Amino acid sequence: MKNNPVIGIIGGGQLGRMFIEEALRYNIECIIVDADKDCPASGIASHQIVGSISEEAPILRLGEKADILTYEIEHIYNQPLLELEKQGKKLIPSPRVLQIIQDKGLQKDFYSHHKIPTAPYVLVNKPDEWKLAVEKYKWKKFVAKSRKEGYDGRGVQFMSSNDLKSDKNIPFREPSILEALIDCRKEISIIVCRDQKGNIKMFPPVEMEFDPKANLVTMLICPAQISASLLKKAEGIAVKVVKAMNGTGIFAVEMFLSKINRWYVNEVAPRPHNSGHHTIEACYTSQFEQLLRILLDLPLGSTELIRPAVMINILGSKEFTGSYYLHGCNEALKIPGVYIHLYGKKESRPMRKLGHITILGKNIREAKRKANQVKRKISVQELKPVKGV
Ligand SMILES: Nc1ncnc2c1ncn2[C@@H]1O[C@H](COP(=O)(O)OP(=O)(O)OP(=O)(O)O)[C@@H](O)[C@H]1O
Ligand SMILES: [Mg+2]
Structure with a gap:
């Protein structure tokens, strides 16, 4: 590659870190913005602007230092990015796409405007509108979502119409969405990759397996176990979403399959996604390398699966907050085909x-x-300070 560009990443979390791991293979320099000087990407970024991703100044500083900008988290201050794009800065994906995605209400309106199937919904602004909406749609059960700033299920509440008997049970005071509860047979994600010329490739679909009691994802499985005809439909919908957004970059399209085999788009993440981590070892090209290729205007890599894969998240224990270590690595690593990422x-x-x-x-x-x-072998354990040291 001639004249290697410098890539600027807004956010320095694990997604930024895994992206930089791939960029280093291509000898590409990456600069990050993150308020936490110890953030996951800090150790391998060539430079960090220590500043908030919710403020204008650090983002504009990144714009001065980097040739191409991207982001690894949606909850960032978008206004300066819109300005930078207007001035001709290369931003992938465009902040105009981010604008839709940052507000779940705008996102739902976008789907219905483009005739993309999504769970029926109502936008509500004040608590007294909740009861009216739920009565109108005769929902016994529904899902309430705060329009902005939700992630990892925070900002999502499963509710019943009975909950609305008391105003106290209304979980969000801010503008929110109320959505029909989909009776899900499966929940999948399809990562769509679209390069600067408009070429498209998709990674094989990933299925989330849930613990029905805790309603928590226990593992992610690739490829998802769905029939070829259902898969074709889902892929068609995922591509339609990304084309409608005129998106360049990589987009994780989260979808529900109902018990009567209907697809609904839940939401889109315009970046590498938790449901694509297995691609590092399981596919010819990882989701992170794919994004890098798109930013550098290189050909899209093959998304073909080399081996079926399962991915499990390593989550902090409910029992403590503080220093920790991963117990059980020695035993787990005796099993062939196991790749640990911390x-x-x-x-x-x-x-x-x-x-x-x-x-x-x-x-x-x-x-x-x-x-x-x-x-069964792995657990996150508290690292207690040694006495007397
Ligand atoms: N309308 C719905 N019907 C059934 N289940 C739903 C519905 N909406 C959300 N869920 C469930 O709640 C989960 C979290 O919802 P959503 O993805 O909208 O929130 P989030 O905070 O953005 O989560 P994440 O960051 O984990 O993707 C979904 O993965 C799904 O299991
Ligand atoms: Mg989600």
Whole structure:
């Protein structure tokens, strides 16, 4: 490559870190903005602007230092990015796409405007509108979502119409969405990659497996176990979403498959996604390398799966907050096809994503069996200070 550009990343979390790991293979320099000088990407970025991603100045400073800008988190101050794009700065994906995605209400309106199937919804602004909306649609059960700033399920509440008997049960005072509860058979994600020339490739779909009691994702499985005809429909919808957004970059399209085999788009993340971590070892090209290729205007890599894979998140224990270590690595690593990734977060907090493990298998059954073994062996343990030191 002639004249290597410098890439600027807004956010220095694990997604930024794994992106930089790939950029280093191409000898590309990456600069990050993050308020935390110990953030996961800090150790491998060539430079860090220590500043808030919610403020204008650090973002504009990044714009001065880098040739191409991208972001690894949606909750960033978008106004300066819109300005930079107007001035001709290369920003991938465009902040105009981010504008839609940052507000779940605008996102839902976008889907209905473009005739993209999504769960029926109502936008509400004040608590007294909640009851009216739920009565109108005769929802016994529904899902309430805060329009902005939600992530990892925070800002999402499963509710019943009975909850609205008292105003106290209304979880969000701010503008929100109320959505029909979809009776899900499966929940999948498809990562769509679209380069600067408009070429498209998709990674094989990933299926989330849930613990039905805790309603928590227990593992992510690739490829998703769905029929070829259902998959074709889902892929068609995912591509339609990205084309409608006129998006360049990589986009994780989260979808529900209902018990009567209907697809609904839940939401889109315009960046590498938790459901694409297995691509590092399981696919010819990882999601991070794919984004890098798009930013550098190189050909899209093959998204073909080399081996079926299961991915499990390493989450902080509910029992403590503080220093930690991963117990059980010695045992887990005796199993072939097990890849541990730790993000270098200094502190464990309940349910915080500290890393992930990808497990490859000859088939999904084998990968799942090994993943369950790994789960039994691995745990996040508190690292207690040694007395007297
Ligand atoms: N309308 C719905 N019907 C059924 N389940 C839903 C619905 N909306 C959301 N969920 C469930 O709640 C989860 C979280 O919702 P959503 O993805 O909108 O929130 P989020 O905070 O952006 O989460 P994340 O960051 O984990 O993607 C979904 O993955 C799905 O399991
Ligand atoms: Mg989601």
